[in-house]
Amino acid sequence: MKTSEPIIEIRGLHKTFRDFWRRPTARAVRGLDLTVGQGEVFGLLGPNGSGKSTTIKVLLGLLRPTAGTIRVLGADPRDTATKARIGYLPEVTCLHKFLTPVETLHYYAGLFGLDGPATRARTEALLRMVGLGDAAHRPVGEFSKGMARRVGLAQALINNPDLLILDEPTSGLDPVACHEVKEWVRRLAAAGKTVLMTSHLLADVEDICDRIAILCEGQVRAEGRVEELLQQPDAVSLTLEGLTPAQIEELRSELSRRTNRPVTCTHPRISLETFFLQVVAAADAAGAEPQGMPAAPFLLGDDAGTGAAP
Amino acid sequence: MNRAVPAIARLTLREALRSRIVISFGLLLAAVVFGLPALLKGDGTPAGLVRMTLGYTLGTAFGLLLLATLWTGCALISGDITTRTLELTRVKPVSTWRLWLGKWLGLLLLDLLFLAGIYAATGLAVCHQMRQAPAATSHLRTARQKIKPDLPPLERQISEVFKQVGGDTLEAAEQRELRRRLRRELPFQPAALERGQQWSWHFSTGTPPDPRQPLWLRFQFDTDAYTRAIVKAECRLTGTPGGTHVAFDLDDFSTRRFEVPLDAATFGGDTRFTLSMRHTGDESTGPLMLQPRQGLDLLVPRVPLARNMLRAAVVQFSLLALVAALGLSLGALFSLPVAAFCATGIVLATLISLFVAGDPDAFADFEEGEHGPVQQLVTTVAAGTTRTIMRLTAPAVEPAPLQQLVAAELIPLRELRRSLLVNALLLPAGCGLLAAAALRRRELAA
Numbered sequence: 055m056k057t058s059e060p061i062i063e064i065r066g067l068h069k070t071f072r073d074f075w076r077r078p079t080a081r082a083v084r085g086l087d088l089t090v091g092q093g094e095v096f097g098l099l100g101p102n103g104s105g106k107s108t109t110i111k112v113l114l115g116l117l118r119p120t121a122g123t124i125r126v127l128g129a130d131p132r133d134t135a136t137k138a139r140i141g142y143l144p145e146v147t148c149l150h151k152f153l154t155p156v157e158t159l160h161y162y163a164g165l166f167g168l169d170g171p172a173t174r175a176r177t178e179a180l181l182r183m184v185g186l187g188d189a190a191h192r193p194v195g196e197f198s199k200g201m202a203r204r205v206g207l208a209q210a211l212i213n214n215p216d217l218l219i220l221d222e223p224t225s226g227l228d229p230v231a232c233h234e235v236k237e238w239v240r241r242l243a244a245a246g247k248t249v250l251m252t253s254h255l256l257a258d259v260e261d262i263c264d265r266i267a268i269l270c271e272g273q274v275r276a277e278g279r280v281e282e283l284l285q286q287p288d289a290v291s292l293t294l295e296g297l298t299p300a301q302i303e304e305l306r307s308e309l310s311r312r313t314n315r316p317v318t319c320t321h322p323r324i325s326l327e328t329f330f331l332q333v334v335a336a337a338d339a340a341g342a343e344p345q346g347m348p349a350a351p352f353l354l355g356d357d358a359g360t361g362a363a364p
Numbered sequence: 365m366n367r368a369v370p371a372i373a374r375l376t377l378r379e380a381l382r383s384r385i386v387i388s389f390g391l392l393l394a395a396v397v398f399g400l401p402a403l404l405k406g407d408g409t410p411a412g413l414v415r416m417t418l419g420y421t422l423g424t425a426f427g428l429l430l431l432a433t434l435w436t437g438c439a440l441i442s443g444d445i446t447t448r449t450l451e452l453t454r455v456k457p458v459s460t461w462r463l464w465l466g467k468w469l470g471l472l473l474l475d476l477l478f479l480a481g482i483y484a485a486t487g488l489a490v491c492h493q494m495r496q497a498p499a500a501t502s503h504l505r506t507a508r509q510k511i512k513p514d515l516p517p518l519e520r521q522i523s524e525v526f527k528q529v530g531g532d533t534l535e536a537a538e539q540r541e542l543r544r545r546l547r548r549e550l551p552f553q554p555a556a557l558e559r560g561q562q563w564s565w566h567f568s569t570g571t572p573p574d575p576r577q578p579l580w581l582r583f584q585f586d587t588d589a590y591t592r593a594i595v596k597a598e599c600r601l602t603g604t605p606g607g608t609h610v611a612f613d614l615d616d617f618s619t620r621r622f623e624v625p626l627d628a629a630t631f632g633g634d635t636r637f638t639l640s641m642r643h644t645g646d647e648s649t650g651p652l653m654l655q656p657r658q659g660l661d662l663l664v665p666r667v668p669l670a671r672n673m674l675r676a677a678v679v680q681f682s683l684l685a686l687v688a689a690l691g692l693s694l695g696a697l698f699s700l701p702v703a704a705f706c707a708t709g710i711v712l713a714t715l716i717s718l719f720v721a722g723d724p725d726a727f728a729d730f731e732e733g734e735h736g737p738v739q740q741l742v743t744t745v746a747a748g749t750t751r752t753i754m755r756l757t758a759p760a761v762e763p764a765p766l767q768q769l770v771a772a773e774l775i776p777l778r779e780l781r782r783s784l785l786v787n788a789l790l791l792p793a794g795c796g797l798l799a800a801a802a803l804r805r806r807e808l809a810a
Contacts, residue, residue, distance in 0.1 A: 114455045116808045134457035142455045148448035150375065152382040164371025165456040209452070 060125070061217055061248040062090040062113065067122035069108050069272075082108040084272040086122070090265075095239060095249040097259040097280075100269035106252045107145060109269070110221055113250070114142055127217060138166060141215030145222045145252075147206035151195030155186050155205045158194060159212055166213040179350035180208040183238070185231075199226040207235065214352055218242065220251040224258050229330045236262045238349045245354045257325070260284070293322060368458045372466025373473060376440065380474045389432055390478065396425045397482050401489035410497030414490055414504050419770040421489070425482040426680055426766070433475055433684050434711065437691020438703035440467050441803070446700065451808050461800035464692060468792065471688045475681065483677050487670065503625070506577055507672035507774040508663035513565035513639070513656050522546045552658060554586035556651035557597075562642040563654075567662040572633040577665040578625035581639065584659030585620040585652060596645040597652060601626055603634030613644075623663075637662065666774045675775040676765035682787035686760055689792030693799035696806075717753040718761055759786045 067086040070078045083105040090096045098106045111117040112124060115132035129136045149158055156177055163173035181190050184204035189197070194205055203226045210218060223239075224232040232255075239249055239262050253259050259266060260280060267277040276283060297305070302319050309317045380386045400421045406413030441464075444450035453463060494501045515521075522543060526532075531542050557563055573579050585595055594617040602609040610626045631637070639662075643652050654660060690710065694703035735743065763783050768775050 111808075116451060116454060118807060134459060137455060138457040140455065142452070144448070144451060146448065148452060150379065150449055152379055153375075157378070161371055161375050162452075162456065164374075165368045165453065165458050167367045167457070169367075 059092050060089045061092050061094075061127055062088065062096075062250060063123075063125040064088040064109070064113075065123045067109065067112065067124065068120045069105070069112060069117060070120045082272055083112070086269075086272065086274060088267060088274065088277075090248060090250055092248055093243055093246050094265060095243045095251070095263045097263035097266040098250065098252045098269065099256070099259060099266055100252075104269040105272040106269055107221060108272075110219055110250070110252065113219065114140065138213065139216040141210035141213060141218045143206050143210040143218075143220045143223055145225070147199075147202045147226075149194045149202060149205055149209075151193060153194055154191045155181055155194060155208070156190045158205055159208055162209045162212050168212070176212055176214075176350070176352060179352060180211055183211075183348065183350045184208045185234075200228060200231060203227055204231065211350070211353055216247060218247055218249045220249065222253055223251055224253060224255055229327055230334055232258065233327065233331055238353075241349050242353060247353075257327070366462060368456075369462050369466045369469065372453075372458070372463060373470035376467050376470025377473050380436070380470070386436075386474070389428075390481075393425055393428060393478060393482060394485075396428065397421055397485040397489075400424060401486070401493070410493065410500040411504055414493050414501050415770045417490055417493060418486065419766055421486045422482065422676070422769070423766055425486075426479075429475065429478055429482070430684065430687055431711070433471065434687045434691045434707045435704055436474075437471060437688045438695040438707050439700055440471065440692055440695055441799070442695040442698065442700040442703055445806075445808065448808075454808055459800070460803040461796060463803065464696065464796045464799045467692055468685075468689055468796065471692070472681075472685055475684045475688065479677055479681055479684070483673055487673060490669070503578070503580075504772050505669050506665040507667050507669060507769075507772055508580060509569075509666045509774040509776070511567050511569055511662040511664060513567055513660055513662075515565075515656060518547070518551065518657075522550060525550065552655060554653040554655040554659070556653055557641070557643045558651045559643045559645055559647070559649065562640055564638060564640045565656060565660065567637045567639065569635045569637070569662070569664050572635050573628045573631070573664045574666075575629040575632070577628060579628045579631070579665075580663035581622075581624045581626065582661040582663055583614065583622040583624075583654065585622075585654055586659065594645060594649045595620065595622070595652060596643070596649060598642045598644050599624075600640050602638045602640070603631035604636045604638060608632070608634075614641075628665075663773070669772070672769060672772075672775055675777075675780055676769045678780055679763045679765040679775060679783045682783040683760060683763075685788040686791050686795075689795035693795040693802075696799035697802045713753050714757045714761060717750050717757060720750050720754070760791065 064086055067083050067088075068081070069083040071080045071082060073079050082103075086105070086109060088109075098109065100106050108117065112119050113126055113131055115130075115137070124131055127136050127139050131137075150161070153161065159177040159180060160173055163176065168176065181187050184207055186201065186204055186208070189201065194202055197205070203223075207223065210220070218239075220239075223235055227235065236258060239251070243249055243262075243264075251259070251263070263280055265277070265279050266283065267274050269275065294305075306317050306319045401417045404413060404416050404420060406416050441450065444453070494505065516524075525546055526539075526543060529542070531539055534542060555563075579601075581599070581601065583595075595614050597614045598611070599614060600609050600611045608630050610630050612624055612626070614622055614624075616622070639660075641652075643649075645652075691703070691707050694706050697703065698706065759782075763775075763779055765775050767773075
C-alpha cells in the first residue's frame with residue numbers, strides 16, 4: 055500500500071512566536087523540510103521545545119507559518135475539505151467534561167457531517183475498539199487520564215481519516231492499551247492510511263514507525279528509515295538456543311581466535327512490555343476479562359455501511 | 365443546513381443545562397417569577413396590581429436574563445479557548461462562522477427556554493389576579509392599538525415655525541442651528557389652549573373598532589407635575605361619516621393624565637373620528653398645555669393580552685439575540701475577563717445614554733452657556749459621545765415592550781418585524797462576521 059505520493063509536504067517551514075507588540079519571543083521551527091508518503095507511519099521525535107507540537111499545529115492549520123509552504127493531502131491545511139480527511143489526537147486530551155463518550159463521538163461525527171446511522175454505527179464500533187463499552191454513558195470528566203485518552207483516540211478516528219496525526223498517542227495509557235494502540239496503528243497503515251506521530255517513548259516509535267525525523271531547536275537533525283538509522287553495520291549478533299555453558303565458552307573462544315577480536319556472549323532478554331503482555335495474557339486465559347480489542351472494521355475498509363465522511 | 369451547526373448548538377445547550385451555574389440561575393429566575401407576584405401589594409387597585417406584576421416581574425427577570433446571556437456569550441468561545449476544547453473543534457471541517465452560528469443558536473435556545481418559562485409563570489400569575497377581580501381588570505384583557513391624531517409631518521411643521529420666526533433672514537450657520545433646535549424641541553413643545561378656545565383633531569383607525577369593547581382616549585397634559593393645574597374641558601368624539609358622537613368632560617385637579625372609556629358601539633363601523641376639546645375652566649385656571657404628538661392617543665382594543673405578551677416576548681427575545689451575539693463576538697476577540705469587562709461597559713454606556721436620551725435638553729444648557737475652552741471641549745466631547753452611543757444603540761433599545769404591555773397598548777407588528785430584522789438578524793450577522801474573521805486570524809494553542 056505504501057506509495058511515494060506525498061501526503062504531507064513541508065518546505066522551508068519557519069515559525070516564530072511573537073508577543074503583543076509583535077516582538078519575536080521564540081523561534082520554534084527553523085527551516086523545516088519534511089515529506090511523508092501515503093501509508094507511512096512517520097515518527098517526529100525530539101526533546102521538549104524542539105518544535106514537534108508546533109509543526110503538528112501548523113499542519114493542522116491551528117498556527118500560521120511565519121514562512122514556508124505546507125501541503126497536506128495535496129491542499130492547504132486550512133481547507134475544510136482537507137480537514138475532513140484528517141484525524142487528530144492532541145497531546146493533552148481536551149474533551150468536554152460534561153459529555154459522555156457516546157455524546158462526544160456524536161458531537162464530533164456531527165462536525166464531520168455524518169448522518170445518524172453512520173454516527174451510531176461508528177460510535178458503537180469505536181467505543182468497543184477502545185474498550186469503553188461499559189463506560190459509554192458516564193461523563194468524561196469522571197474518567198482517568200487513560201480512559202479520556204481512549205475517548206480522544208476514538209474521536210480522532212470517527213471520520214475514518216486518511217491522515218492520522220497523533221501527538222503522544224500512548225501517553226497515559228497502560229501497557230496493554232499501548233500495545234493495542236500500536237497494533238491499531240500498524241493495521242491502519244496496512245489499510246493505506248498515513249500516520250504522523252510524536253512520542254517520547256522511543257520504544258513505541260521504534261516498534262511502529264517506518265521512518266522518523268529527530269528535531270532539535272526547530273531543525274531536522276536526523277531523518278530516515280528506522281532500521282537504517284539504528285543499524286550498526288560493523289557489528290553482528292548471533293542467537294542460538296539450547297547451548298550449555300561449556301559450549302558457549304567454546305564458541306566464544308573459537309570466534310575470538312578466528313576474528314582476532316573480543317566476543318561478548320550474553321543471554322538475550324525479552325522487553326518488559328512483552329513480559330507484561332505475557333502475564334496479562336496468562337491471566338486472561340485463567341478467566342479474567344480479556345483486554346485486547348480489534349480495530350473497528352470501518353477503519354480497515356471492512357464495513358461498507360459506515361464509509362468515509364462526506 | 366450543515367450538520368455541524370446543529371451539533372454545536374446542541375453541545376452549547378447541553379453544556380448550559382448541565383452547568384451548576386445555569387441551574388442556579390434558573391432557580392433564581394423561578395424565585396423572581398413566582399416570588400415577586402406573591403410579594404407585590406400593588407397601588408391598591410386590582411388593575412394596578414396586574415400592571416405591577418407584569419412590569420416588575422417581567423422587567424426583573426428579563427434584566428437578569430439579559431446580563432446572564434451577555435456574560436454567558438462572553439464565556440462560551442473564550443472558555444473553549446482556555447480549556448483548549450476549541451482546538452479539537454477547529455481541526456474539524458467547520459468554518460469559523462458556522463462555529464459562531466452554532467454557539468449563538470445554542471445560547472438562543474437556552475434563552476428561549478428561560479423566556480418561555482418567565483412569560484408562562486407571569487401569565488399564570490396575572491390570570492390568577494384577574495380572576496380575583498374580573499370587572500376591575502377587564503380593560504387589561506385586551507391590548508389597545510395606539511392611534512395618533514392626523515398631524516402634518518414634523519418637517520413641514522418645522523418649516524412653518526422656521527418661517528414664522530424669520531429664520532430665512534439669519535446667517536447660514538444660525539439657520540442650521542435653528543433647524544436643529546426646532547427638530548429637537550418641537551415634538552415636545554406643548555401648545556396652549558386658552559380658556560374658551562377649542563381644538564380639533566382627526567383620527568383614522570384603519571379597521572373599525574370592536575363594538576363590544578370600549579374605545580379609549582388618552583390625554584397627557586403638560587401641566588407641572590407638582591402644582592397639578594386644574595384640567596376642565598368639554599370634549600366630543602364624533603364618528604365620520606355617520607356623525608354620531610359621544611360627549612364627555614375632563615374635570616380633575618389631581619392628575620394630568622386621563623384615560624376615558626367610550627362606548628364603541630355608538631360609532632357603528634366608523635374608521636375616522638374627530639375629537640374636539642374646549643377649555644371650560646373658570647378665570648382662576650390657566651391655559652391647557654398639550655403636545656398632540658406626545659400626549660394625545662385614541663386607543664382601540666385589538667388583541668388579547670396573551671397575544672400581546674407573546675409579541676413582547678418576541679421583542680425581548682430579539683434583544684437577547686443581539687446581546688448573545690455581542691457577548692459571543694467579544695469572547696471570540698478577547699479573553700473572558702476582558703470580554704466581560706467590555707460587554708458590561710457597553711451595557712452601562714447604553715443605559716447611561718438611555719437615561720440622558722430621556723431628557724432632550726440634557727446638553728442644551730451646557731452647550732449654550734458661556735464656558736472656558738477646556739470646559740467647552742469636555743462638554744462637546746461628552747455630548748458627541750453620548751449622542752453617538754444613542755444613535756448606535758437606538759435600534760436595539762428603542763422598543764419598549766414592557767411599557768406597552770403594562771399600559772395595555774398593542775405592540776405593533778411593524779415594531780416586531782423591525783426588532784426581529786435589526787436585533788435578531790442584521791446586527792447579530794455583523795457581530796458574527798466580525799467574530800468569524802477574528803477566529804480565523806486567531807492562532808490557537810500558540
